[in-house]
Structure formats: structure tokens, C-alpha cells
Amino acid sequence: MPMYSYQCSACGHEFEEIQSFDAPETMKCPSCGKKKARRVLQACAGLAFKGNGFYQTDYKGRPGGTDK
Secondary structure (H helix, E strand, C coil): CCEEEEEECCCCCEEEEECCCCCCCEECCCCCCCCCEEEECCCCCCCCCCCCCCCCCCCCCCCCCCCC
């Protein structure tokens, strides 16, 4: 399950919650108790594969193992 960051618009408290994808976007603030906390969008880190076999020119092998 993903972790979401929330910020309360009533008191400004920021917190994180692990929730399912279909969880509501607003929730009760643990600091003030009001249902004014909304999800905060965050930038995602890029994905980089490193090590042997992860090249930009790699491709899926041919059936039967006849790669050239």
C-alpha cells in the first residue's frame, strides 16, 4: 500500500499515512481533530536501473535463443 502525505488546512499539521489506493483524499487531522486534512502531491523520484544488463540498447531476446 502507498504512503500519502497530508496537510491540515485548519491547523497546518503535516503527517503521513499508509492507505489503499481508493482511500478518500480528505481525512481527520490527528492534531486538531477536524476533517480538513488533504493529500499533498509530491514529486516522484526517477527510476534508474544500474548494473549488468541494463543498457538503453538492450532488447528482448528472440524466441529459441538465437540472439545475434
